[in-house]
Amino acid sequence: DAPAEVKNVLRQYYLRYAGPAGLTEQDDMENWNYATAASAGAEAGRYPYNYQMGLGYEEPAPDLKDAVFTGPVTEQNQRIFYGRWAEFMDADGWADLNPGDSGNFAALMARRKA
Known part of the structure; x- marks a missing residue:
């Protein structure tokens, strides 16, 4: 205003x-x-650092092949970065990492919910 x-x-x-x-x-x-x-x-x-800015406001961005869009203020990049880092730390090998899906928001969210 x-x-x-x-x-x-x-x-x-x-x-x-x-x-x-x-x-x-x-x-x-x-x-x-x-x-x-x-x-x-x-x-x-x-x-601990707090990376909750914009949390809960994520929406798929169809024009960007289901990438995430949260608006102008967010820490989504940091959450995805550290989430992916955690996947690397937890993986037993390359096969567990599904590198073909790494740029697909829907596949990323499906893996995290599993």
Whole structure:
């Protein structure tokens, strides 16, 4: 419900600050170095990272061959990345990983529900 002027200022700011994923770009190495160092601290170690932003709002995107779409603010990429990483850690071998389905959202969700 913000005025159009405020929306435009924020839009311009985010276009200059954030990359396509809505995050600080990887080439901002100084920022990433500080974030990594802060994550190694005693206080940060007491709390797990929370990747729930946008959780429960996932919808298939038919135009993208059933890829997932959650809207402009989400951590779906992180959840899929770490979910796939967990599948690699749990697999006994390559046959368990179904690499042919790795880009198919419907197949990915079916595997996770099984």
